[in-house]
Amino acid sequence: MSRLGNIHYPVTDLATALAFYMSAFDLKPKFVDGQRYAALDAGGTTLALAGPEEDLTDGAVAASFKVDDVQTALDAIKAAGGSVVQPPTAGPHELRAVVSDPWGNTLIVYGPK
Incomplete structure (x- = not known):
């Protein structure tokens, strides 16, 4: 089963981005991992601010889907006409891949x- 886990938002300065989204939209942090990554509660959706070290998409905003098994999901994506852009890699907290x-x-x- 898949679910929308977050919206991946690459930023060049995580501290400044975190301050902006907390101040401008009153979003509350759910999780902050130094200058790498911050998850903000955006009212039922997570806004994932990704610093340069965690930007998986070369600056593209992307929906992120949490799945039970990454390889099974990639097989289904390819069978449905999608493609793998970056194969699965182990991040600090999970296994992840970029697809199209x-x-x-x-x-x-x-x-x-």
Whole structure:
């Protein structure tokens, strides 16, 4: 089963971005990992601010789908007409891959290591 886990938002300065989104939109942090990554509660959706070290998409905003098994999800994506842009890699907290839908939109798929 898949679910929308977050919206991946690459930023060049995590501390400044975190301050902006907390101040401008009153978003509350759910998790902060130094200058790498911050998850903000955006009212039922997570806004994932990714610093340069955690930017998986070369600056593209991307929906991130949490799945039970990354390889199974990648097989289903390819069978449905999508493609793998970056194969699965182990991040600090999960296994993740970058994929593309048939229209070229970037997506992230992540799940347990």
